[in-house]
Amino acid sequence: MSLRHALLGLLVDRPASGYDLLKTFDTSLANVWPATQSQLYGELSKLADSGLITVSEQGPRGRKEYTLTDSGLAELRHWLTETEPQRTRSDVLLRVFFLGVLAPDQARAYLDGQAARAAELHAELKAIDEAIDWDDGDLSVYGHIALEYGQRLAAMQQEWAQWARTQVKPG
Amino acid sequence: MSLRHALLGLLVDRPASGYDLLKTFDTSLANVWPATQSQLYGELSKLADSGLITVSEQGPRGRKEYTLTDSGLAELRHWLTETEPQRTRSDVLLRVFFLGVLAPDQARAYLDGQAARAAELHAELKAIDEAIDWDDGDLSVYGHIALEYGQRLAAMQQEWAQWARTQVKPG
């Protein structure tokens, strides 16, 4: 149930239309909380119905600009402070459990692929990190913290995959 | 669409009933791919319908023991070698993006909480790791690799959260 909170969070910063928000989802939130266009417009309608956001301005082409309301901000704070993050699923890890059904060289190939993917992601995130001019605004501070998480995760995954390949018995 | 593959993977080892499989999901797969009872029985029926598994034995209380078929094993191998892991969502990280709406001490409290959770998980996984007598069977090798991933992830999360708290500006 976090798409709604992602939307509320983005609207803290400034009012925006569904179209605007979609672009943010496709860029900065793509690796954290992907969402589709369908989902997004539907959720915005529901949020407006429940009064957490309002249409603050109508533009050309039926554009609706949404603004966060006080109750929306309260809901966001509630989510942040009072609720627990939920369980996640890991597709990558699930596969590891069953690598035994493959031949050892195939299992190693899988792990090599994971190492390569992680290395690539790490490079990508590092490039983003270096390209951005981090000022000391809130979004900057927390955006940077999130990006650092991504980098540390990618680095860990790469090291793990490289170690793991050595654990696969020669076949 | 990975629940089906998790089931196929578990049935490689030995035939089992829905009830048996549920227990495995609630223990060893709980942190990797949680599934509910409803979902599991439904999926088993679908898998049987499509011939990837068969009812190999009927026991008391309507117990049905399922066995993996050749096409089921082929499907599992196909999933492992030919398909890409999908995007994941991170609730924890999403929250980080929006910590700016909280007072600094609340933001730090959130990060402290995450550090504590990670430390707890790390200890738990370490205890499991040490308690298990790892032999050199396939399940043992890959189970150990998966567990190692969990431990590295938890350690990384703890370090990151501790670092992150220092980045939050004093308020």
Next chain:
DNA sequence: TTCCGCATGTAATGGGTTACATGATTAG
């Protein structure tokens, strides 16, 4: 005989993905 564990199933609801459908505005 009573309770616990074994064992399976269905229904309702909500979130997520893909595809379809439509149309207005603006830049070249």
Next chain:
DNA sequence: CTAATCATGTAACCCATTACATGCGGAA
């Protein structure tokens, strides 16, 4: 005028969660 971009919406389908529902078998 034409193409790209802006902009929103609906429908069908699948997966996941929660709750409800039922009943057998074995142990004390």
